Amino acid sequence: MASLETLNDAIVRCRRCPRLVRWREAVAKKPPLRYRGQSYWARPLPGFGDPEARVLIVGLAPAAHGGNRTGRIFTGDRSGDWLYTTLYKFRFSSLPGSLHKDDGLKLTDCYISAAARCAPPDNKPLPAEFDRCRPYLISELQLLSRVRVVVALGKIAFDEFLKAYAENGGVIPKPRPRFGHGSSARLDGVTLLGSYHPSQQNTFTGKLTRPMFESVFRAARAALERDERSRR
Numbered sequence: 374m375a376s377l378e379t380l381n382d383a384i385v386r387c388r389r390c391p392r393l394v395r396w397r398e399a400v401a402k403k404p405p406l407r408y409r410g411q412s413y414w415a416r417p418l419p420g421f422g423d424p425e426a427r428v429l430i431v432g433l434a435p436a437a438h439g440g441n442r443t444g445r446i447f448t449g450d451r452s453g454d455w456l457y458t459t460l461y462k463f464r465f466s467s468l469p470g471s472l473h474k475d476d477g478l479k480l481t482d483c484y485i486s487a488a489a490r491c492a493p494p495d496n497k498p499l500p501a502e503f504d505r506c507r508p509y510l511i512s513e514l515q516l517l518s519r520v521r522v523v524v525a526l527g528k529i530a531f532d533e534f535l536k537a538y539a540e541n542g543g544v545i546p547k548p549r550p551r552f553g554h555g556s557s558a559r560l561d562g563v564t565l566l567g568s569y570h571p572s573q574q575n576t577f578t579g580k581l582t583r584p585m586f587e588s589v590f591r592a593a594r595a596a597l598e599r600d601e602r603s604r605r
Contacts, residue, residue, distance in 0.1 A: 380512050381419030384490055389505040393491035393498070400437045400492065414444035414474075417491050420513055421446050422484030427521045427600075428465065428593055430456075431510070431530045433570060434489035434498055441492035445474035446485050455571035455586060456485075456526075463590045482597075484520075486513050488533035496572075503533055510537040521600045522593045523563055527570035528552040534565070554585060557592065564596040 388394050401413030418435045432452075435441045439450030447453035448471040457478070460466035465483040468476070489498040489506045498506075514520070514537060525531035531552040539545050543561060550558035556567035568581075568589040575581040 377420070377424050377513070377516050380509065380516065384417050384419045384509050387417045387490065387509075390491060390502045393489075393493055393502060396494050397437070397441050397492045400441065404438065404442070408438055408442060411442065413442045415441060416444075418444070418446045418487065419490070420484055420486040422480035423482055424484070424517070425519055426480070426482055426484035426517055427519050427597055428483045428524065429513075429517060429520045429522070430483065430485045430524045430526065431534045432485065432487040432526045433530050434487055434496065435492045436496070437492040439492075443471075443473045445471060446487060447471065448473060451573050451576070452571045455576060455583075459583075459586055459590055462587065463594055465590075484513070484517055486510060488530050507533065507537050507540065510534070511541045514538065514541050521563060522566065522596045524566045524568055524589060524593055525552070526568055527572075528567075530570070531565075531567050538563075554581070555588060555592070557596075564593075564600075566592055566596075 397415050401415035404411065418440045432447060435446060436450045439453060440446050440448055443449035447456050453471050457466050457471045458469050460483060461469040466478060466480055468478040471478050488503055488510065490509060523534060525534050535545060538560065550565060552567045554567060554569045558565045566589055568586065569575050571581060571586060
C-alpha cells in the first residue's frame with residue numbers, strides 16, 4: 374500500500390468475510406429504538422489518527438451500534454467514551470469524547486486500529502476472520518514507521534498484534550510476551566503495553582477502573598520520553 378489513505382479505502386471496500394458482511398448490514402437495518410432513524414456506516418472501519426503517530430492502539434473489533442453505526446473506530450459507545458476521555462487527558466486527543474466521524478476530533482501522536490474491522494456477532498470474530506483481516510494491520514505497521522509504543526486493549530488484540538508483528542518480519546522475544554493489565558514488553562524498538570479492554574463487562578464490574586486504565590497511558594507517555602532521551 375502506498376499510503377494510509379489508499380489502505381483505508383481498501384479496508385472500507387472489504388467483503389472478505391461473508392458472515393461479518395451479513396451481520397454488520399443486518400444490524401443496520403434493524404437498530405434498537407434509541408438509534409432508530411439514524412444512518413449506519415455498516416462497513417469495515419479504517420484506522421484513525423495521526424499518520425506520524427508514535428503510539429498505536431490496537432482494539433478488538435467495532436461494536437455493532439458503536440463504530441458500525443458512526444463510521445469511526447471506538448466511537449458512539451461506552452468503550453469509546455473511556456478511551457477518548459483518557460486520550461484527551463494525556464494530550465493525544467483534541468476532544469474528550471467522540472460522537473461520530475465528522476465531529477472534528479483529531480488525534481496527535483496517536484493512531485487507533487483493530488484486530489478485526491467489522492462488527493462481529495456476540496463481539497467474537499472467528500479465527501479465520503482474524504486471519505483475513507490481519508494483512509490490514511500488517512500494512513499499518515509498515516506505514517506507521519514512527520510507532521514506538523503499542524497499547525493492546527485486551528488479550529486477543531495483544532496476541533493478534535504479535536502475530537502481525539511477526540508476519541511483518543519482527544522478532545518475538547523469548548520467552549514470548551504474556552498479556553496482563555499493565556504488562557510491558559520490549560520488542561525491537563517498540564514497547565508493547567497490555568491493558569484490559571474498556572468494555573462494559575470490564576468497567577461495570579470494576580475489573581478495569583479509570584486509574585488502572587490511565588496508568589497504561591501514563592506508561593505510554595513515559596516510554597515515549599525514554600525513547601526521546603535515548604535518541605538525543
